[in-house]
Amino acid sequence: MTKSVETVHAAWGASRAESVRDALRLQGCTDRVVALTHDLSVGPIDPLDPTARRAWFEANLRSDEEPREEPADLAAPWVEATAVGVHPVHWVCLSDAAEHACFLEFVFRMAGRPFDVVDATGLDLPGVGRVPSIRSLGQLRPAEIVAAGLAERRRPFSQAASDAAVAAWTRLRRENAPLRVVRDGHLVSAPLTHFDALLAGQASGERELLIRLVARVLHRVDAGLDQPGQGCRYELLFARILALGEAGVLDVTGPGPGMRDYEVRGPAAGRLASGTT
Known part of the structure; x- marks a missing residue:
């Protein structure tokens, strides 16, 4: 049987x-x-x-x-x-x-x-x-x-x-890369900085809550509006925004620890070039 x-x-x-x-x-x-x-x-x-x-x-x-x-x-x-x-x-x-x-x-x-x-x-x-x-x-x-x-x-x-x-x-x-993203239907290795340019590009010239920038970038990634690469988590974007703030690429202020406790604007280089503060 x-x-x-x-x-x-x-x-x-x-x-x-x-x-x-x-x-x-x-x-x-x-x-x-x-x-x-x-x-x-x-x-x-x-x-x-x-x-x-x-x-x-x-x-x-x-x-x-x-x-x-x-x-x-x-x-x-x-x-x-x-x-x-x-x-x-x-x-x-x-x-x-x-x-x-x-x-x-x-x-x-x-x-x-x-x-x-x-x-x-x-x-x-x-x-x-x-x-x-x-x-x-x-x-x-x-x-x-x-x-x-x-x-x-x-x-x-x-x-x-x-x-x-x-x-x-x-x-x-x-x-054994830090990240793996989907590109043209395939999973490929990516550096930790993979989403940095997207974060800087989506940052407003006006101050806003950090969580708003994270939500905006997640939407673009999830909807497939930006290539290369699909797949991201908010914990990575949160950490990368803080890292970009420390590097002077973004202007990040606030006491933390949560995303609603920080404000962000940027990119800092663009403001300096235009003479704004």
């Missing part, structure tokens, strides 16, 4: 996994859904050492929230989703850098074993909810996932595609 293989769905991050789970439940599916940990689009990835990554995050990112308690075992979801004896289904939108990086790590850990993928990359959704075109699974509510028929897009991930993904992730791990 053949033993049935359990289907386990996986997606990057708790909110995306929860949306996938709720969408499946709306369609009568009770399969397990696993939220994969780590934003692998930022920080060191070779090796994937939690202590080294935590130290890098503390040095290069700036949060506006109270520190959240991490799960006791960050590796457990990965073990659960890639275990021998289950058939995984990975949900992803490859235009999102964090989802893309998570997917490549997932393929790497599967080590050539078969799995299915639900790929929402480049999917247009005319008339579906608030989102005309998907750039991230994080944009979609459960009802929108159902209306878009994403579950019906489930397909086996081919061996050739798996080999290409493993090769791409091996290269990215070897490069």
Whole structure:
């Protein structure tokens, strides 16, 4: 008698996994859904050492929230989703850098074993909810996932595609850059300063709350209005604005510690050239 293989769905991050789970439940599916940990689009990835990554995050990112308690075992979801004896289904939108990086790590850990993928990359959704075109699974509510028929897009991930993904992730791990962004559909390495020019270009000549500049840049990145590179998090932009302030590129004032406790204007060079103060 053949033993049935359990289907386990996986997606990057708790909110995306929860949306996938709720969408499946709306369609009568009770399969397990696993939220994969780590934003692998930022920080060191070779090796994937939690202590080294935590130290890098503390040095290069700036949060506006109270520190959240991490799960006791960050590796457990990965073990659960890639275990021998289950058939995984990975949900992803490859235009999102964090989802893309998570997917490549997932393929790497599967080590050539078969799995299915639900790929929402480049999917247009005319008339579906608030989102005309998907750039991230994080944009979609459960009802929108159902209306878009994403579950019906489930397909086996081919061996050739798996080999290409493993090769791409091996290269990215070897490069071990501070950031990874999506460029022309591919995940590529980028320096810590990747978004600095965009931040300086979007900074107003008038003082404004730092959080407004962060929101404006996040919108441009998320909407695909600026190339190259898609995928960013506010903690990085917050830290880079403060760094640009220290370098004199932007004029940053305020006591901190939160984004609403700072004001910013810039770029400073442009003001000096025009003779304004």
